[in-house]
Amino acid sequence: MAKATNGGTGARRGRIARALGRVPRWVYLLGALVLALAFPMLNTSGLMGTIWIRVGIRSLTFVLLALGLNVVMGETGLLNLGYIAFFAVGAYTTAILSSPPLGYHWPFWSLLLLSTVAAMAFGFLVGLPTLRLRGDYLAIVTLAFGEIVRTVFLNWRSVTNGPGGVPGIYPPVIFGWVVDKPVEFYYLVLIFVAIVMVLLTNVKNSRIGRGWNALREDEIAAVHSGIDATRMKVLAITMSAGVAGLAGCLFAYYQQFINPTYFVFLQSVIVVCMVALGGMGSIPGAVLGAIVLDSLPEIIRSLFSDWLPGWFGPNVLATWPDWLRTFFTDFDRYRMLLFGIIVVLVVIFRPEGLLPDAMWRRETHEEDPREQERTRQGLFDVEEGTQDLEA
Amino acid sequence: MSFDQVFSLTVSGITVGMIYALIALGYTMVYGVLEFINFAHGDVFTFGGFVAATILIRAGLSDSSPLPVRLLWLLGAIVLAVLITVALGLSIERIAYRPLRGRSRIIPLLSAIGVSIILENMMILVFGPESIIVPQAVIPMQFVTIFGSRIRVLALIIIGVSIVLMLVLTYIVRSTRVGKAMRATSQDMEAAEMMGIETNRTIAFTFAVGSALAAIGGLLVAMFYGSLTWDSGFIYGLKAFTAAVLGGIGSIPGAVIGSLILGLAENYGVGLNLGLLAWFFVVGLVGGLYIQFVRAPQQRLKHVREEERTPAYERNLVRQYRLAPYYAIRTMLGPRTDALVAVSARHALRIMLGNVFLAVAAAVFFLNGNYQIDPEWQNVIVFVVLMIVLLFRPAGILGEHVPEKV
Numbered sequence: 001m002a003k004a005t006n007g008g009t010g011a012r013r014g015r016i017a018r019a020l021g022r023v024p025r026w027v028y029l030l031g032a033l034v035l036a037l038a039f040p041m042l043n044t045s046g047l048m049g050t051i052w053i054r055v056g057i058r059s060l061t062f063v064l065l066a067l068g069l070n071v072v073m074g075e076t077g078l079l080n081l082g083y084i085a086f087f088a089v090g091a092y093t094t095a096i097l098s099s100p101p102l103g104y105h106w107p108f109w110s111l112l113l114l115s116t117v118a119a120m121a122f123g124f125l126v127g128l129p130t131l132r133l134r135g136d137y138l139a140i141v142t143l144a145f146g147e148i149v150r151t152v153f154l155n156w157r158s159v160t161n162g163p164g165g166v167p168g169i170y171p172p173v174i175f176g177w178v179v180d181k182p183v184e185f186y187y188l189v190l191i192f193v194a195i196v197m198v199l200l201t202n203v204k205n206s207r208i209g210r211g212w213n214a215l216r217e218d219e220i221a222a223v224h225s226g227i228d229a230t231r232m233k234v235l236a237i238t239m240s241a242g243v244a245g246l247a248g249c250l251f252a253y254y255q256q257f258i259n260p261t262y263f264v265f266l267q268s269v270i271v272v273c274m275v276a277l278g279g280m281g282s283i284p285g286a287v288l289g290a291i292v293l294d295s296l297p298e299i300i301r302s303l304f305s306d307w308l309p310g311w312f313g314p315n316v317l318a319t320w321p322d323w324l325r326t327f328f329t330d331f332d333r334y335r336m337l338l339f340g341i342i343v344v345l346v347v348i349f350r351p352e353g354l355l356p357d358a359m360w361r362r363e364t365h366e367e368d369p370r371e372q373e374r375t376r377q378g379l380f381d382v383e384e385g386t387q388d389l390e391a
Numbered sequence: 392m393s394f395d396q397v398f399s400l401t402v403s404g405i406t407v408g409m410i411y412a413l414i415a416l417g418y419t420m421v422y423g424v425l426e427f428i429n430f431a432h433g434d435v436f437t438f439g440g441f442v443a444a445t446i447l448i449r450a451g452l453s454d455s456s457p458l459p460v461r462l463l464w465l466l467g468a469i470v471l472a473v474l475i476t477v478a479l480g481l482s483i484e485r486i487a488y489r490p491l492r493g494r495s496r497i498i499p500l501l502s503a504i505g506v507s508i509i510l511e512n513m514m515i516l517v518f519g520p521e522s523i524i525v526p527q528a529v530i531p532m533q534f535v536t537i538f539g540s541r542i543r544v545l546a547l548i549i550i551g552v553s554i555v556l557m558l559v560l561t562y563i564v565r566s567t568r569v570g571k572a573m574r575a576t577s578q579d580m581e582a583a584e585m586m587g588i589e590t591n592r593t594i595a596f597t598f599a600v601g602s603a604l605a606a607i608g609g610l611l612v613a614m615f616y617g618s619l620t621w622d623s624g625f626i627y628g629l630k631a632f633t634a635a636v637l638g639g640i641g642s643i644p645g646a647v648i649g650s651l652i653l654g655l656a657e658n659y660g661v662g663l664n665l666g667l668l669a670w671f672f673v674v675g676l677v678g679g680l681y682i683q684f685v686r687a688p689q690q691r692l693k694h695v696r697e698e699e700r701t702p703a704y705e706r707n708l709v710r711q712y713r714l715a716p717y718y719a720i721r722t723m724l725g726p727r728t729d730a731l732v733a734v735s736a737r738h739a740l741r742i743m744l745g746n747v748f749l750a751v752a753a754a755v756f757f758l759n760g761n762y763q764i765d766p767e768w769q770n771v772i773v774f775v776v777l778m779i780v781l782l783f784r785p786a787g788i789l790g791e792h793v794p795e796k797v
Contacts, residue, residue, distance in 0.1 A: 077495070077497060081504075130778075130781070136496055137636070139428070140629075140636070144633070145778070147629075147770065151767070151768065151770060151771050155765070273504075276501050333515075336512045337509060337512035339508055340508030341505070343501060347501050348487070348491065
């Protein structure tokens, strides 16, 4: 029972949150778009260093991954712990077919398509047999699959050059435009993020998306309402794999060098954390979760080692104890620790995430959650009673 | 490939298998009670090994210290490590898992992943990112010769200790009051609570036992391989979980059997040449053919109503399993048939595909008989075993099929 994990936060939403909720959606969308488009200006106007454009590109890549994973994990409720394997398939497809070691130089569009399709094919292959498994078994099998893919890339030396990786990936050429500056890459990835967001929002609001949500909420009821569970799940995993393959293609082009260490299990976990933090099943949530988790460590580090000394003079932190100062200026060491703590706290205190899915929130707002719980309990008791009578 | 080589592979397979079993028991007990994968268990195991090794390093033992002193330190380290690890296991359960009880499956698993990340990074911060090395003074370095192959005494000790621990565990679960409470809780938590069992305490006890076993396993691994790294828990935990699933998760003897199979598979897999490995597929194929032609039709017949079980129907069913692909395709393409026929046709096809896979694998391995699998692929062997088991027998070897609870 108790599939909807609302935690009863609905009734306690504050006045500010309600006021923010009244602002129409397009305002937020426009704001996000303007922010995203203007972000590189910070760099060109000299407000922030070049590193931030790199952080931006990395965050956008993670946004793509989080959007893709959100389809399986958030919409359909299947935990995929080997998601980075699809990303790796896309990245390696691009890297191998567009770099000096094997002598191929395929054009950008063909590789973009091929990477996506290759990852989708992998997703299909994994999905078809494994989706009959129950949720947590599926998590372990996908984890194992991710490790297998990584080991193959690590040991298949003749093609992938093993741990050495694939160097010197050619920059993409789009209608004669050679994309090789970070700012250009930023906009390129941004365009794809926008396309994927529009696509996934449409799918989410379609028959398919509703089918996914139904499967997530109650699989047995969904199947009995005529939803083909296997087909829907395979569709979800294939689609999410495709997004990861696309992200992998862009990542390989941007990075110009890839090796298997980019595709370790930890990366899958990071993406899972992003979706969980943002709010499962919510597209803006996935975007926000990815941006926050990816850039927060960098922001904390810069804030204490560059910005604060820059604004208030170099002695601003002098009175702080040594360990506290190094904690902030050396924040990269604690990055994963922060991830872990965030995940546990979010899961315990705000399981619906930062920007919860509208449907999920509406469900929790219909009436007093306590009342809802009581009704459900009553129904449950009635069911149990009839079962007992039969037996 | 001589006999003593195979024998020493067998012994090291059993040793590794026993260590997996110590970890797998923690997974399987928690799963039995809560139906939840304690993803952080592998890191609890590493933590136990780290604590014990740190104590032994601090002891400042050298090769010249007398044997009783060394043994006493070893014992003290084990006891202390077990206590600290149990405390850790209990607090994880209290803080990160208990508030989430009753939520949908994915939520506690996420929390467990978070705990796993926290533990690994805490270990880096506290013990440093280098691997920890157990002092040579406490590691028995002798060898004995059995059947012509040199076997480490430590391997035999590990096997012995694990067997003793498993017997103790079996005693606890079978014959004590708290063991009874554990079994009751795992069967039906609500009913157990109504009968006056303190389920919270029972669950905590389960976590404590699992953590204690993991701590001992951690020390044994650190002694056997000489060192332990902060991220060792990931791969050990994954393999132990695989073993638990292999044996049927929730089942204690299943976890031990699965661990032994896994330990042997991973040692034989990279130790034997393909010609010898092919025989395993041949044995599997014999079993598969028996299932396809004898066992499965009988089993399927049990699902048929009495009055429909005519001799003609039985003959038809046997024929279905014999000509599985033909019937499967016919039911897929042809006009609508009886639902039962469609189900058994699909079932038959799945068994047949498994047999074809085994036959092809055996043939490929025989044809490349002199090759040996590179040790780099050892982990892949484990994962492939896991995937195959889950595909063909999701409930594991000793597990029963559990229908999804609604």
